Amino acid sequence: MSAARPSTTRRVLKVHLVLVYVFLYVPIAVLVLLSFNRAGLPTVWTGFSFDWYVKLASAGPILSAAKNSIIVAIGATLISTILGTMLAFGLERGRPSGLLEASLVAPMIIPDIVMAIALLTFYTMLQATLGLHTIIIAHAVFNIAFVAAVVRARLKNFDFSLIEASADLGAGPVRTFVRVVLPQILPGVVAAGLLAFTLSFDEFIIAYFTAGPGSASTTLPMQIYAMIRFGVTPEINALATVVLGVSVFALIVAQRLEPRAVR
Template sequence: MPKRNAFLKVHLAATLLFLYVPILVLVVLSFNASGLPTAWGGFSFKWYVKLAGDQNIIRPLVNTLIVGGTTALLSTVIGTLLALGVEKMRSSAVMDGLLLTPMVIPDIVLAIALLSFFVAIDVKLGLQTIVISHVVFCIAFVTAVVRARLDGFDNSLLEASTDLGAGRVTTFRRVTLPLIMPGVVAGALLSFTLSFDEYMIASFTAGSSSASETLPMHIYSMLRFGIKPDINALAAMTLVASFVLVFTAQRFNKGVFEDL
């Protein structure tokens, strides 16, 4: 048993190194004064200062925040209501499969399907189509997180609220919603993170106008001209934002499962 535990620890350490060493290298290079990946020229914040004054970054960043915030709001509301509705139905493998399908469909397939749908109904592509596409993608994640919170939910609390004269709306607002709020917040944070980082679906459904370019799309367009130091700084900032959101969502998820 001790040898087995030692092997698992070594395996875990090797896996973490494989996953995070490239990310660590990128972050370190974002502070390299020389801007060369093969020569260290000293520690410097000049690439971050350059980004702060780059107006070409501000517009995609604002678009990303608009898309991410709107996606989080809409997908959280729809996904929460969907989770509440599904929990009142008889458990079905078919229903569960349909709800989880958007999570496992390859992004390229979902992107092509959404683009074909928008073209078929003659909808102008732009930020609004990116938001709709991201909501379709994120609803399944919110539903899964909220359903985890609802698993083992004590329905006697709802009965007690009804017996005390509360209506359905009051019961939902004063009893159900506070109890599932950790799951709702975790789902919202997860939706924002997924939308913030998503590239494939956005690139297909944004249209040809640069006014609807998001931050991941802008980073990719910069990479076509080679890896520059400011790209490392921008990628590092995006990584930090993503990690903060994921860890925050994980804290809420931890509360969800501890309370069950």
């Protein structure tokens, strides 16, 4: 009787797990499948074709938005990775503080809409001209906390006595960081950078609020939103599939690096 209960519990949990995965991933699988639909009908399958991907390759506004997203993602990744790594190192070397820990977690739990409004208000106070540069700065602010969290996971197992040994041998702080610290935490830094790139490439709300007028600062998620207001088409499905593929690839690489960072 007692042996049957754990077995029944495991089966229930397995069924629950399967249902959750079905709920999460079946809609995505349907979207990817319909992106190869031959006909122009967004929901009725009529045959396999790459026509919509070929059409994407010649769509000027989409290519321009994709270029903007790449520029924003690279810029935000570089800034947030540098600042986030410095923040993580400072937090690990400094005295434990509940206030500092809370301030690090806060950007990750604040709703995107709140952060977007706050950043737009800040730019308005500075009378800054909105454009790709304001999106890059906004995404960097959003990503710093995530970068710091990933890098700190690697620093948890870092032997800080190596820094003292390097100083005893005459190396300065900069040389010590470049020659001693950075090689040890590099997998974590790269994983954090890939995560920041993915978050920035996919982000919509903050970009929408901090972008300038016109197509010069339109990112790919903003372009998808503009297109989907007129209805879902196989072209939008194909575009969403490309964005999904970029995100999944970056996350897989980051996932493979992260275990090395935590060891």
